[in-house]
Amino acid sequence: MATRRGLLGCLLVSGVWLLGHGARLAADDTAAEIHTVLPKDAIPAILRPAFLPAQQVQIAPDAAMIGVVLNGEAHAYAAVLLNAHEIVNDVVGGEKVATTW
């Protein structure tokens, strides 16, 4: 099964430099500094994460994880998953949170 490789990843790998003409407007003009690289949702954020207890998952011991602890509750996300989705909308320790990487 082919691995999903988004346009953003291809642009970074192939070294395409996008110097938009007129992108260098006044430094404090926030709107001019926002560059569109991909269509909206080309990278799908996770909206309804599904979890397994730590004792049940099969993950390589040296795998990079992103961890959060809030109000005593711990959630971990494989770094490669966050690379693929960029954002996880989650609830941790009773609080509605978004983890980005």
Place this chain on the structure above:
Amino acid sequence: MFSRTVDGREYTFGVSGKLWRNGLVMYDHQTDTLWSGVTGEALQGPLTGKHLTIRAAVPKVRWRDWRAAYPHSQVLTSHGVQDIDEDRYASYHASPQTGLFLPEHINAQLPPKALIMGIRIGEQARAYPLQVFTQAKIVTDHFAGKDLVVYRDAESEASAVYERRVDGQLLSFKPGPMWTLLEDTTTGSTWDIVTGTAVAGPLAGKRLHRVPHHHSYWFAWADFYPHTTLFHAP
């Protein structure tokens, strides 16, 4: 990790496909406002001027270290991802390329792709090169009027930044028996680095004030914060 609640309302976030200063720009599904995924500030749209509250640090650690420290942790499964073993950004990290867009501000004090831990207190910004932590896991600093302890364990890649004054008492720290723990040599208390709470000793139950930090390439941090200072080991 940002709170998704703003002014009492819940928001959900997607990937806008846009970059702001080479950083992720999110959008919320409820108002289509654009938000910086780095600073949490609303950049454009109905909620411009608002910002998302940072609720916790997001340390990157190896699975075996996290599982040992948090055996009851919930773990996100491979939800919708075909191949969990590939890192799509591996070649970018290995290359000298610095993002899609040339930085506006170039600061040559470090090589562009040197990794740093960056903090911001008020309007001031400071960067700690990861290079510093190959010599010692703990760095003591005074910045923006605060006395800080900056911790990074290269082995587990765990990191934390805290104010080291508790109830007016200034604490000195050394590494603890495992990557999640520090010990203060002032009172002999043991501190959990993820929550900042003393778990043993005379100060058990006390909590250090955490300073949020990011890991970043130097070029990106210096572009975001052109006025940043750079920590040098004494």
